[in-house]
Amino acid sequence: xxxxxxxxxxxxxxxxFVIIGxxxxxxxxxxxxxxxxxxxxxxxxxxxxxxxxxxxxMPYNIADPNRRIEDLVxxxxxxxxAKQNINLLTGHCVERIDPAAKxxxxxxxxxxxxxxxxxxxxxxxxxxxxxxxxxxxxLPGVVVLKSLDDGRKIKxxxxxxxxxxxxIIGMGYIALEMAEALRARDIDVDLVxxxxxxxxxxxxxxxLVVRKEVESNGVNLFLGHKIERIxxxxxxxxxxxxxxxxxxxxxxxxxxxxPNSKLARRAGIKLGIKNSIAVDKALRTSNENIFAAGxxxxxxxxxxxxxxxxxxxxxxxxxxxxVADNVCGNEIELPGIVGxxxxxxxxxxxxxxxxxxxxxxxxxxxxxxxxxxxxxxAHGHPGSSNIWLQMIGERKSxxxxxxxMVGKExxxxxxxxxxxxLHGHMTVEQFSQSDLAYAPPFSPVWDPLLTTANQLLxxx
Amino acid sequence: xxxxxxxxxxxxxxxxFVIIGxxxxxxxxxxxxxxxxxxxxxxxxxxxxxxxxxxxxMPYNIADPNRRIEDLVxxxxxxxxAKQNINLLTGHCVERIDPAAKxxxxxxxxxxxxxxxxxxxxxxxxxxxxxxxxxxxxLPGVVVLKSLDDGRKIKxxxxxxxxxxxxIIGMGYIALEMAEALRARDIDVDLVxxxxxxxxxxxxxxxLVVRKEVESNGVNLFLGHKIERIxxxxxxxxxxxxxxxxxxxxxxxxxxxxPNSKLARRAGIKLGIKNSIAVDKALRTSNENIFAAGxxxxxxxxxxxxxxxxxxxxxxxxxxxxVADNVCGNEIELPGIVGxxxxxxxxxxxxxxxxxxxxxxxxxxxxxxxxxxxxxxAHGHPGSSNIWLQMIGERKSxxxxxxxMVGKExxxxxxxxxxxxLHGHMTVEQFSQSDLAYAPPFSPVWDPLLTTANQLLxxx
Numbered sequence: 001x002x003x004x005x006x007x008x009x010x011x012x013x014x015x016x017f018v019i020i021g022x023x024x025x026x027x028x029x030x031x032x033x034x035x036x037x038x039x040x041x042x043x044x045x046x047x048x049x050x051x052x053x054x055x056x057x058m059p060y061n062i063a064d065p066n067r068r069i070e071d072l073v074x075x076x077x078x079x080x081x082a083k084q085n086i087n088l089l090t091g092h093c094v095e096r097i098d099p100a101a102k103x104x105x106x107x108x109x110x111x112x113x114x115x116x117x118x119x120x121x122x123x124x125x126x127x128x129x130x131x132x133x134x135x136x137x138x139l140p141g142v143v144v145l146k147s148l149d150d151g152r153k154i155k156x157x158x159x160x161x162x163x164x165x166x167x168i169i170g171m172g173y174i175a176l177e178m179a180e181a182l183r184a185r186d187i188d189v190d191l192v193x194x195x196x197x198x199x200x201x202x203x204x205x206x207x208l209v210v211r212k213e214v215e216s217n218g219v220n221l222f223l224g225h226k227i228e229r230i231x232x233x234x235x236x237x238x239x240x241x242x243x244x245x246x247x248x249x250x251x252x253x254x255x256x257x258x259p260n261s262k263l264a265r266r267a268g269i270k271l272g273i274k275n276s277i278a279v280d281k282a283l284r285t286s287n288e289n290i291f292a293a294g295x296x297x298x299x300x301x302x303x304x305x306x307x308x309x310x311x312x313x314x315x316x317x318x319x320x321x322x323v324a325d326n327v328c329g330n331e332i333e334l335p336g337i338v339g340x341x342x343x344x345x346x347x348x349x350x351x352x353x354x355x356x357x358x359x360x361x362x363x364x365x366x367x368x369x370x371x372x373x374x375x376x377x378a379h380g381h382p383g384s385s386n387i388w389l390q391m392i393g394e395r396k397s398x399x400x401x402x403x404x405m406v407g408k409e410x411x412x413x414x415x416x417x418x419x420x421x422l423h424g425h426m427t428v429e430q431f432s433q434s435d436l437a438y439a440p441p442f443s444p445v446w447d448p449l450l451t452t453a454n455q456l457l458x459x460x
Numbered sequence: 461x462x463x464x465x466x467x468x469x470x471x472x473x474x475x476x477f478v479i480i481g482x483x484x485x486x487x488x489x490x491x492x493x494x495x496x497x498x499x500x501x502x503x504x505x506x507x508x509x510x511x512x513x514x515x516x517x518m519p520y521n522i523a524d525p526n527r528r529i530e531d532l533v534x535x536x537x538x539x540x541x542a543k544q545n546i547n548l549l550t551g552h553c554v555e556r557i558d559p560a561a562k563x564x565x566x567x568x569x570x571x572x573x574x575x576x577x578x579x580x581x582x583x584x585x586x587x588x589x590x591x592x593x594x595x596x597x598x599l600p601g602v603v604v605l606k607s608l609d610d611g612r613k614i615k616x617x618x619x620x621x622x623x624x625x626x627x628i629i630g631m632g633y634i635a636l637e638m639a640e641a642l643r644a645r646d647i648d649v650d651l652v653x654x655x656x657x658x659x660x661x662x663x664x665x666x667x668l669v670v671r672k673e674v675e676s677n678g679v680n681l682f683l684g685h686k687i688e689r690i691x692x693x694x695x696x697x698x699x700x701x702x703x704x705x706x707x708x709x710x711x712x713x714x715x716x717x718x719p720n721s722k723l724a725r726r727a728g729i730k731l732g733i734k735n736s737i738a739v740d741k742a743l744r745t746s747n748e749n750i751f752a753a754g755x756x757x758x759x760x761x762x763x764x765x766x767x768x769x770x771x772x773x774x775x776x777x778x779x780x781x782x783v784a785d786n787v788c789g790n791e792i793e794l795p796g797i798v799g800x801x802x803x804x805x806x807x808x809x810x811x812x813x814x815x816x817x818x819x820x821x822x823x824x825x826x827x828x829x830x831x832x833x834x835x836x837x838a839h840g841h842p843g844s845s846n847i848w849l850q851m852i853g854e855r856k857s858x859x860x861x862x863x864x865m866v867g868k869e870x871x872x873x874x875x876x877x878x879x880x881x882l883h884g885h886m887t888v889e890q891f892s893q894s895d896l897a898y899a900p901p902f903s904p905v906w907d908p909l910l911t912t913a914n915q916l917l918x919x920x
Contacts, residue, residue, distance in 0.1 A: 024905070054839050057900045061840070071840045302895075313905045314898050335893050342897035351897055379514050380521070380531045412902035413873035416909075417880045420894050424884035433795050434880050435762075437802035437811055438774050440517045442872035445484070445773045449876075 014119045015041055017327050018104065020094045020263070021124035022046030023055070024313055025294025027075075028320030029122050029327075030086045036328040042086050043116065045106065047093035050148040051077050056313055058151040059174070063181035065159065069152045097121065097267035099287045120289055120327045123269075123277060124320065125260035127295035127311045131253055132169075136230030141237050142251045145174060154252070163187055163249040167239050169227060170254035171198060173343040173350075176210075178252055179219045180346055189219045190246050192239060193255070196224035201356050203371050203390040206406045210350055217346045222246070257311055259296045272298040276309040281333035283323045291326070293319035300336030303354050303401060303422055304363040310339060338422040339402075342412045349411035353419040354402025357392060366395045368459045374448045376410050378440035385409060389452040391418075391428070398427040398460050403449070410442065417449060428456050474579045475501055477787050478564065480554045480723070481584035482506030483515070484773055485754025487535075488780030489582050489787075490546045496788040502546050503576065505566065507553035510608040511537050516773055518611040519634070523641035525619065529612045557581065557727035559747045580749055580787045583729075583737060584780065585720035587755035587771045591713055592629075596690030601697050602711045605634060614712075623647055623709040627699050629687060630714035631658060633803040633810075636670075638712055639679045640806055649679045650706050652699060653715070656684035661816050663831050663850040666866045673808045682706070717771055719756045732758040736769040741793035743783045751786070753779035760796030763814050763861060763882055764823040770799060798882040799862075802872045809871035813879040814862025817852060826855045828919045834908045836870050838900035845869060849912040851878075851888070858887040858920050863909070870902065877909060888916050 017033050019026045022044045030042050044051075052075040061067050080086045091109035098104065103117040129144035131137050141161075143154050157163070165188040168175045179189045191214075198221065199207040215221060225241035230251060232238070239246040259276040270286035272278030277292035279285055281300060285292050294316035301308040315337055325332045342351040360367035369392040377384035387407030393400055403418040405411045421431045432453035438445050446454070477493055479486045482504045490502050504511075512535040521527050540546045551569035558564065563577040589604035591597050601621075603614050617623070625648040628635045639649045651674075658681065659667040675681060685701035690711055692698070699706040719736040730746035732738030737752035739745055741760060745752050754776035761768040775797055785792045802811040820827035829852040837844035847867030853860055863878040865871045881891045892913035898905050906914070 054841075054900065054905070056898070056905070057838050057840055060842070060900055064842075067840075074839050312898065314896070314907075314910075317905055318893070335890075337895040340895045340897045342899045342902060344899060344901045349902075353895070353897070378517050379534050380517055380527075381514075382520070382524075410873050412897055412899065413870050414876065416874065416894070416896045416907070417876035419896060420877045420880040420884070420886075420891070423890070423894055424880070424886060426880075426884060430795075430883070431880070433778070434876070434883055435797040435800045435813070436774070436876045436879060437800045437813070437872055438516070438772065439802045439804060439872065440514065440520055441804045442802060442809075445514070445516070445777055447774075447876070450774075 014327055016117065016119045017042050017122070018116060018118035018120070019044045019122040019124055020104070021126055021294070022051035022088060022090065023124065023126050023294065024316035025320040026122065026124035027052045027080065028317045029124065029293065029324045030080070030088070031084060032321050032324035033327055034084050034086055036324060036330070040328070044086060044088045045092040045094050046088065046090045048147055048149055049090045051080065051088065051090065053148045055146070055148070058145060058148070059177035059181040062151060062155055062158070062178070063184040065185065069148060069155050072148065094263060097263060097290070099267050099290060102289060118289070120291065122323050123264050123285070123290060123292040123296060124294045125263060125296045127257040127259050129253065130256045130258050132227065132255060134227060134229055137253060139230055139232060139237060141249065142230060142253060144253050145178065146257065157250055158185065161249060165190070165248045166250045166252060167192060167237070167246045167248035168252045168254055169193065169239070170256070171221070172254060172256065175252070175254040176214065176345040177343060178254065179214065180217070183217055183219065190222060190248065191219060192222040192225050192227065192241065192244070192246060194224065194226045198223060201352070202350070203356070203404055205371060206388045206390060206404060209388060209406050210345060210348060213346050213348045257295065259309065259311070261296055264292065264296070272309070273307050274309045278307070281336070282326050282331065283319055283334070284326070291323040293323050302336045302338050306363065308337070308339070310337060312341065335423070338419050340415060340419045342415060344412070347408050348406060349408070350406050351411050351415035352402070352404045353415050354400070354422045355392060356402055356404065360392055360394070360401050365401060367392050367401055368395050368456070369393070370452060370455045370459065372448070372452050372455055374451055375444060376407055377442065378444050381440040387411065387448050389448050391452045391456045393428040393456050393460065395460060398429055400426050400428050400431050414449060428453050428460070432457060474787055476577065476579045477502050477582070478576060478578035478580070479504045479582040479584055480564070481586055481754070482511035482548060482550065483584065483586050483754065484776035485780040486582065486584035487512045487540065488777045489584065489753065489784045490540070490548070491544060492781050492784035493787055494544050494546055496784060496790070500788070504546060504548045505552040505554050506548065506550045508607060508609055509550045511540065511548065511550065513608045515606070515608070518605060519637035519641040522611060522614055522618070522638070523644040525645065529608060529615050532608065554723060557723060557750070559727050559750060562749060578749070580751065582783050583724050583745070583750060583752040583756060584754045585723060585756045587717040587719050589713065590716045590718050592687065592715060594687060594689055597713060599690055599692060599697060601709065602690060602713060604713050605638065606717060617710055618645065621709060625650070625708045626710045626712060627652060627697070627706045627708035628712045628714055629653065629699070630716070631681070632714060632716065635712070635714040636674065636805040637803060638714065639674065640677070643677055643679065650682060650708065651679060652682040652685050652687065652701070652704070652706060654684065654686045658683060661812070662810070663816070663864055665831060666848045666850060666864060669848060669866050670805060670808060670810055673806050677806045717755065719769065719771070721756055724752065724756070732769070733767050734769045738767070741796070742786050742791065743779055743794070744786070751783040753783050762796045762798050766823065768797070768799070770797060772801065795883070798879050800875060800879040802875060804872070807868050808866060809868070810866050811871050811875035812862070812864045813875050814860070814882045815852060816862055816864065820852055820854070820861050825861060827852050827861055828855045828916070829853070830912060830915045830919065832908070832912050832915055834911055835904060836867055836908070837902065838904050841900040847871065847908050849908050851912045851916045853888040853916050853920065855920060858889055860886050860888050860891050874909060888913050888920070892917060
């Protein structure tokens with residue numbers, strides 16, 4: 001599918017492949033392009049000094065004062081330069097793209113301007129944490145967590161200051177992972193957000209299970225409190241809401257991320273959902289010589305067939321590879337995502353794939369669903385714990401639409417079976433016939449997924 | 461598909477549904493039939509006194525002297541009788557079926573003969589452990605493990621006797637699970653078998669990983685020793701091989717199981733692979749009024765399209781349900797299995813789905829495969845361990861044929877993703893595009909399954 005109708009790409013000779021952004025999508029594209037065509041000139045402009053690190057690992061690293069944030073670096077800049085012969089320019093911020101001239105320009109950390117021309121360009125500018133436009137969010141001690149540098153700042157702040165309490169604004173998975181990380185350092189944690197519902201995308205009873213787990217680990221949750229401002233209060237910071245005031249030594253704003261698409265938009269490139277850069281399945285933007293990949297770009301959702309925007313690491317890596325393949329002449333299209341995600345919070349694993357009820361309705365399906373609570377291991381097997389599952393299907397076609405799961409064990413990997421079923425457009429009935437693994441330490445003879453599917457079948 | 465060409469079944473009125481065998485397949489058929497048609501007369505003949513127990517849980521129960529073997533009973537006989545109004549006759553051994561008269565006969569424990577007629581019959585006679593036809597296998601202290609009564613005998617033997625060493629003949633998953641169970645009770649364990657290869661169905665390097673795990677837990681493995689006989693040796697038992705003699709206080713024969721199909725064969729019912737009862741996808745035997753399900757019956761393998769015989773619990777339960785549905789007039793066909801299996805041995809999880817190389821070649825595929833060793837968690841995440849994967853695909857079509865996995869964590873449930881892919885006849889390329897869950901505590905950003913698929917793609 002070529003949503004921009006560039007026509008068939010001629011196999012022209014690409015000499016200069018230029019990439020803006022040296023994170024997951026950018027560096028995986030650079031590496032793969034160099035492996036495929038060693039003679040290709042590959043240049044990466046990265047505005048920070050860090051490339052190729054495990055961003056998702058930061059909360060776990062912050063949890064442990066004895067680990068260095070640099071332990072998260074998978075490959076440092078010099079290795080990309082020396083071993084792979086990639087022209088990696090860190091500390092280089094691209095400020096403009098001129099698609100007509102196939103060139104770009106910007107400024108490096110030492111203040112020098114630069115100009116560069118490309119044959120093919122990849123915009124892999126990622127996403128940025130949303131910082132509310134409210135008074136006090138620029139105060140020292142108010143932090144965000146997205147880049148390695150953000151993680152470094154938080155770790156430094158915790159090392160230098162006597163932090164006894166942190167207020168986190170937001171209750172998404174980064175907020176929850178950070179709550180756990182800070183509790184591991186014996187720091188008190190308050191979480192506050194304007195919306196009244198905890199994990200609104202998760203089935204109500206399952207969200208309550210997660211909420212209890214968070215609260216039983218000494219984290220205070222304040223829902224339905226609109227934040228008005230942050231104020232200095234002696235050595236501390238005060239978060240002011242109409243009917244609530246919270247105080248902490250540090251404030252983490254974790255209210256979500258937004259795609260870094262301004263550079264592309266200014267160059268006349270078409271944006272899509274939630275201001276992300278619109279790409280086709282070959283990762284091409286509305287300009288045939290410019291690709292976009294990773295958190296700055298949109299993606300097809302296989303279940304809805306519509307575009308969506310979900311910033312996740314696997315998708316970024318995969319898209320980076322696909323861009324490299326297309327630049328190198330090995331035409332490839334990515335089918336898209338099914339919306340699989342997992343996070344750990346204290347002793348719970350929380351996972352989802354596909355659509356929840358609201359998303360299914362919004363996409364025009366007529367959904368029906370079941371929620372069950374069962375056990376993680378076989379009858380009578382020691383160490384068994386509760387596991388909750390919700391499964392959603394389309395009433396008319398019987399098609400599987402989505403699964404959610406919460407439990408202490410066997411959740412994170414279990415979600416991958418229905419994820420593959422969604423890729424295969426399976427019905428709930430087909431999925432219910434899956435030959436899933438059984439041994440007493442790992443599941444009941446009917447895996448909880450099958451029990452849920454069997455229950456859902458009765459609703460059709 | 462109706463391999464026996466009975467033609468379309470008329471929806472006749474079934475009054476008497478009779479089941480031979482009160483284990484997984486039999487009792488799940490009985491329960492489901494009663495739920496669907498409460499007026500149906502459902503009679504179950506079970507030769508032992510035990511029904512509905514977790515047979516696979518026995519090694520774990522035996523591991524713990526403080527647990528009663530009866531803890532494995534999911535539902536006792538009286539509950540089936542009182543709550544479900546199932547005519548459950550334990551201690552009743554069926555000795556003959558007369559398909560022409562639609563009747564059966566046998567003898568109960570008290571020596572009385574019985575005769576019974578049926579409209580529809582389910583043969584769910586299960587499988588029996590193979591006992592080698594060699595001298596000494598009938599000595600006291602030589603045990604097998606299949607029925608709850610076998611488990612009871614082993615537990616009683618261990619309680620009454622001062623068992624310091626057990627010799628297990630065989631090295632399949634029951635042998636290995638029992639080795640672990642006995643080591644947990646601080647009993648020395650020797651495993652001996654005639655064939656020279658440890659876990660021959662598993663990729664060689666991966667089998668070596670499992671072997672090292674078993675040996676490092678103090679279990680002695682003796683491969684390539686043909687057993688000649690068992691002898692009494694004072695209070696102990698002596699296992700005599702041409703170049704080896706082992707001594708133990710107990711001997712467990714765990715050399716495999718064989719389907720209990722003699723009763724069906726004598727009634728003129730067609731047998732299939734490995735002497736199991738041949739059934740079509742509706743679980744009908746060569747006699748249109750007689751079904752077979754569970755360990756006594758064969759099954760379609762979705763990957764090969766051929767019949768196979770794999771005695772596993774999920775398949776038995778599922779087949780029992782399908783028989784009930786067909787008896788009750790809700791015609792259903794089961795697609796079959798993909799050969800998924802998992803077991804735990806000490807700290808390792810071992811799993812497989814689909815075909816291994818030998819099976820793929822035998823089935824007429826032209827297979828190619830990769831084996832990789834990677835890590836169970838994200839780069840730099842604490843608690844990560846090694847994980848080994850093998851993936852097999854068909855060279856010409858690129859179709860996924862099978863996956864094997866060994867590791868300390870994330871193996872048992874991870875195998876279900878490729879299992880679903882096999883149900884969907886996916887190619888390795890399609891599977892490699894799966895949107896699998898990622899968070900640092902659970903996997904690298906590219907799940908080991910995806911890394912393996914990406915490597916295998918290079919072989920096509």
